[in-house]
Amino acid sequence: MHWLAxxxxxxxxxxxxxxxxxxxxxxMHVDLDYAQHRLAAQAKVxxxxxxxxxxxxxxxxxxxxxxxxxxxxxxLTIDDSSQPPSxxxxxxxxxxxxxxxxxxxxxxxxxxxFTLVLPPVQTVAGFVECSLGWSDVALNAGHWHPVLVPYDxxxxxxxxxxLSTIGDPYVTESADYEVDILAPPGVKVAGGGEDLREGNHxxxxxxxxxxxxxxxxxxxxxxxxxxxxxxxxxxxxxEHRAAGLTVLQAAADALRLYSDTFGPYPxxxxxxxxxxxxxxxxxxxxxxxxxxxxxxWPGNARSFLVYTTVHExxxxxxxxIAGNDQVYExxxxxxxxxxxxxxxxxxxRPDDAEWWWNSRVNRDLPALPVDATIYQFDDNMVYLLTVxxxxxxxxxxxxxxxxxxxLFSALRGYLYRQAYRLSNSDDLLATLTRYANGSxxxxxxxxxxxxxxxxxxxxRGERCTLGAGLQPR
Numbered sequence: 001m002h003w004l005a006x007x008x009x010x011x012x013x014x015x016x017x018x019x020x021x022x023x024x025x026x027x028m029h030v031d032l033d034y035a036q037h038r039l040a041a042q043a044k045v046x047x048x049x050x051x052x053x054x055x056x057x058x059x060x061x062x063x064x065x066x067x068x069x070x071x072x073x074x075x076l077t078i079d080d081s082s083q084p085p086s087x088x089x090x091x092x093x094x095x096x097x098x099x100x101x102x103x104x105x106x107x108x109x110x111x112x113x114f115t116l117v118l119p120p121v122q123t124v125a126g127f128v129e130c131s132l133g134w135s136d137v138a139l140n141a142g143h144w145h146p147v148l149v150p151y152d153x154x155x156x157x158x159x160x161x162x163l164s165t166i167g168d169p170y171v172t173e174s175a176d177y178e179v180d181i182l183a184p185p186g187v188k189v190a191g192g193g194e195d196l197r198e199g200n201h202x203x204x205x206x207x208x209x210x211x212x213x214x215x216x217x218x219x220x221x222x223x224x225x226x227x228x229x230x231x232x233x234x235x236x237x238x239e240h241r242a243a244g245l246t247v248l249q250a251a252a253d254a255l256r257l258y259s260d261t262f263g264p265y266p267x268x269x270x271x272x273x274x275x276x277x278x279x280x281x282x283x284x285x286x287x288x289x290x291x292x293x294x295x296x297w298p299g300n301a302r303s304f305l306v307y308t309t310v311h312e313x314x315x316x317x318x319x320x321i322a323g324n325d326q327v328y329e330x331x332x333x334x335x336x337x338x339x340x341x342x343x344x345x346x347x348x349r350p351d352d353a354e355w356w357w358n359s360r361v362n363r364d365l366p367a368l369p370v371d372a373t374i375y376q377f378d379d380n381m382v383y384l385l386t387v388x389x390x391x392x393x394x395x396x397x398x399x400x401x402x403x404x405x406x407l408f409s410a411l412r413g414y415l416y417r418q419a420y421r422l423s424n425s426d427d428l429l430a431t432l433t434r435y436a437n438g439s440x441x442x443x444x445x446x447x448x449x450x451x452x453x454x455x456x457x458x459x460r461g462e463r464c465t466l467g468a469g470l471q472p473r
Contacts, residue, residue, distance in 0.1 A: 017266060017321065017419045019208035022048050024148055024175040032183045032216060037134040039116040043145065046109045051153055054101040058108070059093055059158035060146040061170070064116055064132055066092040066163055074113040093160050094146055116144060121276045123290070126165040126380055130290075131213075135276030137237065137291050138217035142281055147172055147211055150422055161327045166383050167334075167374040168281075168326045170211070174420040177206040181214065189216045190235050190271045192285030208266065208420050209284030210320055215273045227252045230265055235273040240294040243305060247272055247289065250306045253348045254313040258340060261408055262317050263415050270316070272309065280308040282315035282337075301349040307341055307356065314340035322418040328373045329425055335370060335391020336411075342392050365390050370447045371425055394447040401443045402436045410435035 024047045031040040049055050064071040076084050078099060086097040102108050121133035121140060131142030150159045150173050163169060180203040181189050191214030193206030206212055220235040225248055232252045236244025251272050259265050267285045277290045289312070293305040300306075314337040318324075324332035338360075345356040368376070368386045377383040399407050414423070414431040425448075433440055 017263065017416065019174060019266075019420045022050055023208060023420075024048075024173070026145070026147075026175055026177045026179075026212065028145060028177070028179045028212070030179065030181045032139075032181055032187070032189070034139060034184050034187045034216060034218065037118040037139060039118070039141065039144065040113075041116070041145065042111075042113045044109055044111050045146075045148065046107060047148065048107045049102045049104050051151060052104055053153055054103050055108075055151075056098055056101055057158070058096045058098065058110065059149050059160065060096070061149050061160075061172075062089065062092055062094050062146045063143040063170070065089055065094070067119065067132070070116055070119060070132070072115045072117075074115060075111075076113075077111045079109055091160075092163060093149070095158075112146065114146070123276065123278050123292075125278070127167070127278050127281060128165060128169065130277040131281050137219065138215050138273070138275040140215050140275055140277060140288065142213040142215075142283060142288070143170060143211065145212065148175070162375070164327070164374045166377045166380055167330050167387075169374060171325050171327055171422070172210040172323070173422065174208045174210060174323065177204070177209055177212040179204045179206070179212050179214075181216075183216055184218075187216050187218045188220050188222070188235065189214055190220075190233065190273045190286065191215075192267070192271070192283050194268050206267075206284055210323060211283060213281075213283035213286060215275050215288050217273075217275070220273070223248050225249075225252050227256050228259065229268070230255060231269045233269065233271040235271065236294060237274055237291065240274060240291070240297075242299075243294040243297040244274065246297065247274075247294075247305065247309050250301070250309045250348075251313055254310040254340075254344050255316075257344060257347055258314060258317055261343070262412055263321075265316055266321060270313070272312070280312045282312045282319055284320045285316070287312035287315070301345070301352045302355050302359075306349070307345075307360070310344040311337050311341045314338075317415060321420065322415050323420070323422045325422060325424065326374075329371060330374060331371045331387050331391050332423060332425065332428060334387050335394060338388040338392050339395040342396070361389055361392050363389075365393075369449045370394055371449055390447060394444070397443050397447075398432065398440070401440065402432075402438075406435050406437075407432075 027044040029042045076087060078085050085099060088095050118134050121130050121135045131140055132144055133140055150171055152159055183189050183200050185200050189202040191204050192209055192212060193204045196203045219237055221238050222235050223245055224231055224233045234244050234248035255265055271286045273288045274291050274294050275288045277288055280287055280289045289308055297303050297305045318336040319333040345353045366382055366386045370387060370390045410432045414428055418427055
């Protein structure tokens with residue numbers, strides 16, 4: 001089978017993406033008791049009211065509070081007050097009443113201390129359950145800290161959602177993170193952002209990230225490479241050294257390809273680690289992969305190890321830079337990340353491209369809409385086959401319809417326009433339509449739910465709809 005040849009004209013130069021200056025700021029200190037699987041944390045969360053209405057309360061998502069016996073809130077104060085505010089913790093959301101209304105432009109600081117007692121990692125559980133826990137390989141601290149939920153005045157203020165074991169049930173705004181972790185001697189810590197290590201004291205600075213995650217282990221070896229000024233780090237078990245070096249190479253190649261194609265990677269470091277988990281999971285500047293993929297690596301790119309590596313790397317663009325609602329519109333990051341993996345195999349591993357397509361996409365797929373919410377699924381495999389795999393078909397059909405140069409231009413435009421925001425389907429579809437110079441309805445309708453409203457292709461403030469052939473209404 002002959003695949004479309006892709007020609008890249010060398011390393012492209014992009015203007016760096018500039019994050020906003022008024023993002024929330026998280027300053028956190030963590031004492032890690034690796035042997036007892038405990039975290040003791042102190043956090044300061046600073047927020048400036050960026051909206052045109054005063055705030056009377058703040059709402060945090062606290063994922064570990066959804067698991068019985070894991071999360072304990074030790075203290076909570078606001079600004080310089082020593083008295084705790086009124087608050088409530090219910091269904092994984094912490095609502096904090098402010099002592100006085102916070103007007104536009106005013107800033108508030110919330111101080112909290114909390115303790116986590118981590119459960120054992122259960123690989124038979126879903127992807128989410130594996131992100132927080134311990135094993136004989138490592139300690140996973142993913143989705144471990146309270147994080148402000150998005151605020152939308154047009155939808156009633158602070159946004160919350162129901163727990164689900166399908167997909168990634170998180171919605172996070174960009175924020176700046178400064179985190180220092182005190183670990184026992186002999187334990188390595190890998191997280192997102194630029195680090196400064198002093199002995200067993202690890203300090204991380206992560207600007208404009210959706211959250212901060214890390215994994216710690218007393219068993220890892222580490223290797224690194226340099227790609228266009230970005231240090232790529234791979235952490236792996238000694239017995240899986242060859243697989244760990246393969247991950248390092250694949251991650252470096254993917255970072256170079258995606259930076260050339262869509263825009264620059266935003267940090268100086270990227271880390272990817274081996275741990276006990278199910279599949280892989282993305283965080284800003286950092287990802288983890290299950291040790292099962294390392295142990296089963298066949299010695300080439302025809303593997304879950306390489307595929308999952310390059311999929312997770314793609315999330316640095318689709319999830320971290322261009323954010324989205326992963327509960328109600330997960331296709332905006334997962335379908336694009338899988339399409340990027342398909343691009344990677346065609347460009348970087350062309351001898352394995354046909355294998356990748358036949359093993360991942362050329363199979364019976366559910367006849368469900370790619371843009372379904374996580375609540376429309378009761379099985380993670382059906383979710384994956386629909387949102388990820390059918391999502392590849394959608395973007396491949398778009399590539400055939402408008403050509404690869406226009407599709408890439410559209411995705412670059414979408415990334416730059418939506419950087420450090422929460423995007424929705426209208427944002428992406430309107431951008432695709434604007435670059436297509438024609439109706440995309442025949443391509444989109446087989447994959448998406450009945451017609452969404454879109455901003456006009458000419459960006460005149462009018463509206464258009466797929467049902468009307470994407471013409472202004």
